[in-house]
Amino acid sequence: AQSVTQPDIHITVSEGASLELRCNYSYGATPYLFWYVQSPGQGLQLLLKYFSGDTLVQGIKGFEAEFKRSQSSFNLRKPSVHWSDAAEYFCAVGASGGGNKLTFGTGTQLKVEL
Amino acid sequence: GAGVSQSPRYKVAKRGQDVALRCDPISGHVSLFWYQQALGQGPEFLTYFQNEAQLDKSGLPSDRFFAERPEGSVSTLKIQRTQQEDSAVYLCASSLLQGRGTPEAFFGQGTRLTVV
Numbered sequence: 048a049q050s051v052t053q054p055d056i057h058i059t060v061s062e063g064a065s066l067e068l069r070c071n072y073s074y075g076a077t078p079y080l081f082w083y084v085q086s087p088g089q090g091l092q093l094l095l096k097y098f099s100g101d102t103l104v105q106g107i108k109g110f111e112a113e114f115k116r117s118q119s120s121f122n123l124r125k126p127s128v129h130w131s132d133a134a135e136y137f138c139a140v141g142a143s144g145g146g147n148k149l150t151f152g153t154g155t156q157l158k159v160e161l
Numbered sequence: 162g163a164g165v166s167q168s169p170r171y172k173v174a175k176r177g178q179d180v181a182l183r184c185d186p187i188s189g190h191v192s193l194f195w196y197q198q199a200l201g202q203g204p205e206f207l208t209y210f211q212n213e214a215q216l217d218k219s220g221l222p223s224d225r226f227f228a229e230r231p232e233g234s235v236s237t238l239k240i241q242r243t244q245q246e247d248s249a250v251y252l253c254a255s256s257l258l259q260g261r262g263t264p265e266a267f268f269g270q271g272t273r274l275t276v277v
Contacts, residue, residue, distance in 0.1 A: 151203030
């Protein structure tokens with residue numbers, strides 16, 4: 048069965064500082080990997096996705112993530128955080144079959160200090 | 162519409178009451194998913210439709226939960242005899258059929274169900 052671990056429940060960074068959110072997955076084959084962001088009272092917005100090819104993927108809002116098969120990781124990064132980035136971030140893994148239902152991690156709550 | 166639309170946005174139900182939650186997917190999206198998000202948790206898969214066919218209902222927590230998509234478009238998630246543990250945000254997502262375009266799921270804003 049597929050699973051996702053986000054080891055950091057809460058992270059606080061200063062505005063302008065760099066950010067890295069960790070994600071480890073467990074899946075038997077090549078996974079489909081996603082990062083979503085959720086603001087309070089809102090649904091999930093896709094930041095970026097990895098299916099195949101280049102292991103460094105670029106997303107919206109200046110985010111990027113790197114797929115490392117050897118470490119079963121898909122960490123999310125941003126060079127300079129803005130106050131508007133404060134939200135909850137979810138990593139998810141999708142199966143290549145079965146309609147691509149997603150298995151989510153428990154999320155990382157990001158707080159940005161001004 | 163431009164995105165996935167869910168209604169109502171908020172629902173308060175008395176314990177034991179039946180509720181129905183509606184999802185309007187993006188036009189042309191064949192796949193439709195329901196997820197349950199408890200407070201402080203990530204979304205958890207409930208069920209999946211491809212057109213009108215319910216192909217996976219392995220995540221439905223009990224037989225009180227029932228989902229349908231009779232015409233392959235709008236879907237309804239019904240919860241019978243609601244219990245307090247059913248309190249959560251219910252998210253609907255839709256996507257193109259896998260293999261035709263990217264299997265990227267687009268989420269609605271969710272319905273927050275509170276059972277009192």
